[in-house]
Amino acid sequence: MIEIIKNTKIDFIGKRKFSFIFSGILILVGLTAFFLILLGKANLGIDFVGGAMILGNFDEYVSVNDLRSALSAEGFGGADIQSVSGETVPRNSFIIRTKGESDIIGDSLLTDIIASRIKKRFPDNEFHIDSVDDIGGAVGKTLQEQARWAVIFALLGILVYIWIRFDFRFGVAATIATFHDVLAVLGIYFLLHKEISLLLMTALLTLAGYSLTDTVVVYDRIRENLKQFRKRGDFAGTVNASINEVLSRTIITTGTTLLAVLSLLIFGGEVLRDFSLALFFGILVGTYSSVFVASPVIVEWEKRSPRRFK
Amino acid sequence: MRQSQKISLVVVAFLILLSLYGLYPTFVFHSMSYEEKQTLRSENPTRFHSLKNRALRLGLDLKGGMHIVLEVQKPLEGKISDVQDRALEIIRNRVDKIGVAEPLIQKSGTNRIVVDLPGFTDIEQAKKLIGETAQLQFKLLLTPDETQALLAQIDSVLAEQNKKVSPEEPQEGDTTIIEAVEDTSLGSIVDLFESEAPKEESITEEETDFFAEHPFTSLIDETDGVRFYIPKRDFYQAKKYLESSEVQKLIPSDVQIAWATRDSYRGDRAYQSLYFLKKRVELSGEHLIDAQPSFDQFRRPIVRFELDNEGAKRFAALTGANVGKPLAIVLDDRVESAPEIRSRIRKTGQIELGGSGASWDDARLLSVVLKAGALPAKVEIIQNSVIGPSLGQDSINKGKKAVIIGLLAVICFMLFYYRLSGLIADFALLLNFLFIFAFMIVPGINATLTLPGIAGIILTMGISVDSNVLIFERVREELKTGKTIRAAIDAGYSRALLTIIDSHVTTLITALFLFMFGTGPIKGFAVTLSVGVTLSLFTALLITKVIFDMRKKYRTLSI
Numbered sequence: 001m002i003e004i005i006k007n008t009k010i011d012f013i014g015k016r017k018f019s020f021i022f023s024g025i026l027i028l029v030g031l032t033a034f035f036l037i038l039l040g041k042a043n044l045g046i047d048f049v050g051g052a053m054i055l056g057n058f059d060e061y062v063s064v065n066d067l068r069s070a071l072s073a074e075g076f077g078g079a080d081i082q083s084v085s086g087e088t089v090p091r092n093s094f095i096i097r098t099k100g101e102s103d104i105i106g107d108s109l110l111t112d113i114i115a116s117r118i119k120k121r122f123p124d125n126e127f128h129i130d131s132v133d134d135i136g137g138a139v140g141k142t143l144q145e146q147a148r149w150a151v152i153f154a155l156l157g158i159l160v161y162i163w164i165r166f167d168f169r170f171g172v173a174a175t176i177a178t179f180h181d182v183l184a185v186l187g188i189y190f191l192l193h194k195e196i197s198l199l200l201m202t203a204l205l206t207l208a209g210y211s212l213t214d215t216v217v218v219y220d221r222i223r224e225n226l227k228q229f230r231k232r233g234d235f236a237g238t239v240n241a242s243i244n245e246v247l248s249r250t251i252i253t254t255g256t257t258l259l260a261v262l263s264l265l266i267f268g269g270e271v272l273r274d275f276s277l278a279l280f281f282g283i284l285v286g287t288y289s290s291v292f293v294a295s296p297v298i299v300e301w302e303k304r305s306p307r308r309f310k
Numbered sequence: 311m312r313q314s315q316k317i318s319l320v321v322v323a324f325l326i327l328l329s330l331y332g333l334y335p336t337f338v339f340h341s342m343s344y345e346e347k348q349t350l351r352s353e354n355p356t357r358f359h360s361l362k363n364r365a366l367r368l369g370l371d372l373k374g375g376m377h378i379v380l381e382v383q384k385p386l387e388g389k390i391s392d393v394q395d396r397a398l399e400i401i402r403n404r405v406d407k408i409g410v411a412e413p414l415i416q417k418s419g420t421n422r423i424v425v426d427l428p429g430f431t432d433i434e435q436a437k438k439l440i441g442e443t444a445q446l447q448f449k450l451l452l453t454p455d456e457t458q459a460l461l462a463q464i465d466s467v468l469a470e471q472n473k474k475v476s477p478e479e480p481q482e483g484d485t486t487i488i489e490a491v492e493d494t495s496l497g498s499i500v501d502l503f504e505s506e507a508p509k510e511e512s513i514t515e516e517e518t519d520f521f522a523e524h525p526f527t528s529l530i531d532e533t534d535g536v537r538f539y540i541p542k543r544d545f546y547q548a549k550k551y552l553e554s555s556e557v558q559k560l561i562p563s564d565v566q567i568a569w570a571t572r573d574s575y576r577g578d579r580a581y582q583s584l585y586f587l588k589k590r591v592e593l594s595g596e597h598l599i600d601a602q603p604s605f606d607q608f609r610r611p612i613v614r615f616e617l618d619n620e621g622a623k624r625f626a627a628l629t630g631a632n633v634g635k636p637l638a639i640v641l642d643d644r645v646e647s648a649p650e651i652r653s654r655i656r657k658t659g660q661i662e663l664g665g666s667g668a669s670w671d672d673a674r675l676l677s678v679v680l681k682a683g684a685l686p687a688k689v690e691i692i693q694n695s696v697i698g699p700s701l702g703q704d705s706i707n708k709g710k711k712a713v714i715i716g717l718l719a720v721i722c723f724m725l726f727y728y729r730l731s732g733l734i735a736d737f738a739l740l741l742n743f744l745f746i747f748a749f750m751i752v753p754g755i756n757a758t759l760t761l762p763g764i765a766g767i768i769l770t771m772g773i774s775v776d777s778n779v780l781i782f783e784r785v786r787e788e789l790k791t792g793k794t795i796r797a798a799i800d801a802g803y804s805r806a807l808l809t810i811i812d813s814h815v816t817t818l819i820t821a822l823f824l825f826m827f828g829t830g831p832i833k834g835f836a837v838t839l840s841v842g843v844t845l846s847l848f849t850a851l852l853i854t855k856v857i858f859d860m861r862k863k864y865r866t867l868s869i
Contacts (some may be wrong), residue, residue, distance in 0.1 A: 002727050011482035055701055066617055088703040109433075130698030132433070139379055139693040143829065150827035157819040165812065199762065202824060202832050206839065209820030210773070213813040217780065220809045249783040252727065256720050256779070257772030260759075263716030264768045271371075272765050279769065 005284075008247055013240045016296035023180055024292050026285075030183025033190030037294060042190060045197030048144050050137035051099025057090040070121040076114060084270055090128070092157040095270065106169065109134045132256040147201045154205045158212060166219065169301055174215050177294035181211040184285045185278055194274055203278035210257075211286025214250055215294045221246045224293065235306075236299045243291055254287040312793035318856045326741065329748035332364075336751060339365035344699075355543065366751050369760035370695075371831050374710075375428040375703035375796065376436055379693035382421050395678045397689050398423055400444040401681075403571045403641055408435065409549075422692070423757070426830075431696050440689055444682040445498060446595025447640045448625075450632060451648060452565060452586040454535050460565070460586065461527050467556045468525040495599030514657055526551050531581065536636045536648050542573060564589045571644045585645040587638055592628050597621025601680035603673035606662065611673035613661045615680055622657040646679045709764035716768045717743065728782055730868035732761040734857050735778040738849040742774050743767070745845045748840060757841075770842025773817070777850035780806045780813075782869055789867070796862040803855060810850065814843050 036042045046053060064081050066268040071079050085091075096114065111132040118127050158178060162171045182204050189200060221242040226235075261283060265276040339361045340349070351358040370377050380401075382393045394417060401423065405413045414426035452460070521528045529544045529551075540548050546579045551557060552567060561567060570583040601615040603667065617625055629637075636648040649661050663672050721739065724732035746767060750757040785802030793801065821840035825833055861867060 002729075021606040040825045045575050049525060055698065072712075086704040087707055088700045093700075109691065112433075112695075129552060131701040132694065132696045134691070134694040136379075136381075136690075138381060146829070150823050153827070154820045154823040157823060161815060161819060196833065198829070202762065202828070202835060205819070205820045206769070206835075207825060209817040212816040213773075213776070216811055216813045216816070220812065224805075234484035245787070246783070249779055252779045252783070253776045256723060256775045257769070259719040259723060260716040260768045260772035264712045264765055267715055268765065268768075269705060269709055270714075271705060271761055275762070275765060 003248065008244045010244060011240060012243050012291055013236045013296055013299050014290070016300065019292035020297060023184075023289070026184040026187055026279075027180055029187030029191060030180075030185075033186045034183065036190070037196055043193055043195050043198070045195040046097060046099040046133070046135050047198045048147075048196065049099055049142050050135050050140040051097065052114060052135070053131075053133040054096045054111050054129060055084070055093065055112055055131040056096075056115070056127050057093040058297075059092070059126045059128075062094075062122065062125065063090055067096075067118075070118065071096070071114070074114075074117040076117070076119065079114075082270070086269065089129075093130070124274045143198055147198060151176050151201065151205060158208060162212075165216075166307075169298055170219055170223075173294050173297040173301070174212060174219065176297055177215050177289045178212055180280060180289050180293050182208050184289075185282045188281050189274075189278065194277075197274065197301060199272075199275040200278055203275050203282065206279065207282035207286060211282065214254070214287055214290035217246055217249065218243055218290050218295055222298075235302050239295050241301050243295055247291075248281070250287060250290065254283060254296075256281055271281060312859075313855050315859060318852060322741075322853055322856075327745070329744050332748050332751055333366075333744070335361045335364035336366040336747070340368075343398075355546065359543075362601075364751070366747060367756060367758045368706075369386070369758045369763070369830060369834055370426055370428055370702075371697055371761045372702050372706050372759065373428055374697045374699045375426065376432055376433075376697075377693070377695040377830070378420070378425040378427075378436065378440070378691060380423045380425065380440060380689050381692045382423070383688040383690065384421070385688075392681070393688075394421060395421065396444075396682050398676050399675070400642065400682050401425060401439060403644055404439045406571070407642065407644055409546075423689075431698055433694075433696055436694075437691075440691060444595075445640075445642055446598070446680065446682050447591045448593040448628075449566070449587045449590065449638045449639055449640050450592060451536060451636050452588060457586045460560070460562075463560050464526045464551070464557050466523045467560060468551055468554075469523050471554075471556055472525055530584075536585065537570070538584040538586075539574070539581040540584060542582055545582045548582075548584070567645075568638075568640065568643055568645050571641055571646045583645075585638055585648060587640070587645070588660070592637070593617075593621060593624055593744060595680070595682065597624070598680055602679040603670060603677045604660070606660070611663050611668050611670050613663070613673050613677045613680065614658065615661070615677075616658045617656075619657075625659075626654055626656045629659075639676075641679050641682055646676065668690055705761045706722065709761060713764060713768055713771075720771055720775060724778075728869055731778075731782055735775055735782070736856050737857075738846075738854045739771060739775055741853060742842065742845050742849045743771065745849070746770070746842050749841050749845070750837070757837045758830075760831040760833055762831045763834030763838045766835040766838030767842060770839060770846065773814075773843060774846030774849070776813070776847055777806075777810045778854060780810055781850065781854070785867075785869055789869075795864065795867045798867070799858050799862055801850075803858070807851070810847065814847060817843050 033042060037044070055153075064083050068079070068081050071077070071081070076098055079096050082095045082097075083104065084093045084095055098110070111129075111134050115127065115129055115132075155178075159175060162174045165171075166174060185204060186196075187206060189196065193202070216247075222239055225238050225242050225245075258280065259274055261279045264272060265280055268276055339347075347358070350361075378399065382390065382397050384390045385393050398417060399416060402415050405415060405425065405427065408430075410427045410430045412428055416424055416426070418424045425440075430436070451457075526548065529540050529548045531539045531541055533539060549569075566587045566589045568585050568587055573580045573582055575581070586659050597618050597620055599616045601613055604612055604614045606612045632651050633653060634650065636650050638648040639646040660864070661676065663676065717739075721736045724735050724739070726732070728735060749755065750759065781802050784806045785798050788798035788801045789795070818840055821836045821843070825836035825840070828836055
């Protein structure tokens with residue numbers, strides 16, 4: 001039998017002051033990001049605010065800087081330019097993204113304009129277009145709205161499930177842990193100046209569901225052990241013992257899921273990179289919170305207003 | 311072995327075989343290169359379509375294509391839903407004309423239209439589909455004699471051409487065998503269609519000769535003298551013939567051969583039909599003031615229409631001179647229908663819809679088409695996504711790579727950490743993987759695999775071993791307390807069960823709402839994630855349980 005974790009007796013609960021401070025900071029950053037998004041000041045993706053994306057390739061070598069200065073000269077200074085490569089992607093391929101431009105009308109799509117300007121600037125080096133994406137502001141609004149409803153309903157659904165499944169205190173603590181995880185990843189993305197896109201929202205909701213898995217496993221064990229509470233001794237001790245008991249499971253599952261997500265992050269390509277990065281952070285934060293947030297909150301609560309356990 | 315274990319094993323074996331059988335076309339089809347697919351398509355279209363229809367469907371983000379969202383503007387008068395209907399019909403007709411396979415054209419909300427064109431990436435042509443004003447015209451048809459003569463010419467030119475290509479078996483015989491329905495006077499009805507079973511396909515030698523001699527008319531299943539029905543499977547062949555330069559040279563400059571705007575069905579057979587028109591535009595749609603669906607005194611659905619003064623003048627002359635002849639309603643060079651002119655029509659008229667099967671919807675549709683040329687619907691492109699061939703293929707390659715490496719990493723880890731038990735978990739994982747794909751191609755479900763969908767599958771692989779990890783860890787704990795192997799396995803499964811179900815419900819809740827509110831690719835993610843998680847419960851609780859039950863009798867447990 002190989003064991004990574006052997007009969008640990010780590011005092012997770014005792015270290016809750018540090019974890020509360022750390023988590024507090026995460027939540028604060030996340031909330032800031034959240035309100036900035038609501039105010040429209042965050043780095044929203046083109047699927048939410050409208051804009052254009054072009055994937056194309058030049059016949060001959062062009063540096064990112066050359067392309068950037070050419071686009072700047074044509075009035076697209078804010079464009080995000082990324083060099084891409086892959087087995088089926090031709091050499092000298094770039095993804096150009098620009099957002100928040102006016103709506104697309106009739107035959108003057110934004111990507112047409114950008115493509116023609118590029119061709120004008122590089123007359124001797126042909127620019128071939130592979131893929132384009134033009135998203136009007138109106139579509140962005142619709143997608144924002146759909147994302148909002150998906151977030152509201154999914155979170156409500158999870159809350160309802162928690163309330164049915166757990167008693168009040170466990171429910172509140174699990175809710176805090178879930179919001180903690182989602183806000184933490186949102187905050188990290190905000191700090192990294194990553195785009196808040198539809199795919200990121202999807203990743204965040206997936207995390208909300210997934211991070212609860214760990215919490216549920218820990219809670220199930222705590223409840224099981226609380227039935228033998230008197231034998232076990234104090235409440236905090238029981239919680240701590242429960243965390244230690246399921247620790248190896250927590251780490252193994254986190255490990256396998258991380259392996260899968262890492263593979264996606266490394267090999268899955270450009271389109272899914274930010275999505276898988278969010279899942280990667282989320283799984284780490286989710287595991288952390290099931291040990292350092294969800295359970296200590298219950299202990300803290302119990303300490304301040306003790307209940308009787310049968 | 312207990313009876314229940316035997317049953318479980320048989321069920322599992324059956325499911326595995328069924329999945330492999332179901333996924334065989336997917337495997338064959340998706341392992342072909344683009345060129346191989348094109349070759350098969352032209353050489354053996356029946357097999358191509360059969361494979362394609364049974365293979366796993368790929369989303370636009372993987373196979374490439376266009377996704378366009380249009381917004382219709384509120385008209386000065388009238389309802390916006392009318393404009394939406396009209397724009398939808400115009401676009402549907404044009405998309406059909408360029409021959410995109412499996413297009414998806416649907417309304418979204420009250421003022422939007424979503425158009426998905428898989429495999430189609432020509433932006434310029436797509437803009438024409440949408441940007442140009444629709445042309446609705448009324449045209450007369452060739453007489454049956456003229457049509458017969460033209461068909462005979464087409465046949466002889468093509469037969470000549472085919473002989474050059476394959477110089478065997480010279481033939482004689484010269485008549486075209488298209489049975490004209492004698493009684494066209496009944497054909498005031500638009501979609502007149504005698505109910506007669508499609509011909510059985512048994513090819514005798516005599517018929518082979520006929521095919522060689524009449525390459526074109528032999529594709530025509532039947533006709534009522536106005537409309538020539540060609541089975542959908544022969545459509546591309548017929549189109550190819552008609553577009554060949556030899557045939558194009560034959561067609562007189564005042565003649566137009568046009569396809570119908572939509573397929574017609576008889577039983578489960580789809581037909582496309584051909585009309586032989588005179589090119590001259592007798593009246594154009596701008597003279598049409600209004601068209602409304604209605605009922606006649608026998609409660610049959612009809613369409614009433616009204617013309618402006620100029621139109622009324624011309625229409626009266628046209629209809630007066632051509633009573634008894636069919637008049638084609640042509641939308642963007644495709645024929646909606648060709649009802650017979652019953653009498654002279656001036657300012658207002660009505661069109662009866664043929665057949666007993668005509669419904670209010672048919673009448674509504676015809677009125678929508680008639681108005682297409684009258685009031686140009688102002689339509690704006692509000693989203694235009696083109697996924698080019700290299701991006702789509704790149705996504706497939708990278709997705710495959712990520713799945714395989716992720717799968718291998720998880721499998722190796724489980725094997726290393728749990729040894730024989732890990733092997734069992736790996737077996738369950740592979741089955742889970744197989745079943746996800748199999749589930750997606752179940753007829754009636756026909757889910758679409760998207761790039762985020764692939765991400766969902768990868769994520770599921772990580773999550774799906776969780777059930778087994780929970781059980782294994784529990785069994786280990788029970789063993790440590792000194793229990794026997796039998797007791798430890800029983801306790802492990804029963805105690806972990808509730809936790810396993812519990813821990814996956816929240817993921818399913820999220821997936822449900824992502825499915826409800828997500829757009830195409832995101833929906834794909836929700837599907838694979840929820841299916842994968844659900845199946846992981848099944849594989850952990852049923853399949854590995856059976857194997858573990860069998861291991862109870864051993865003295866040691868590799869876990």
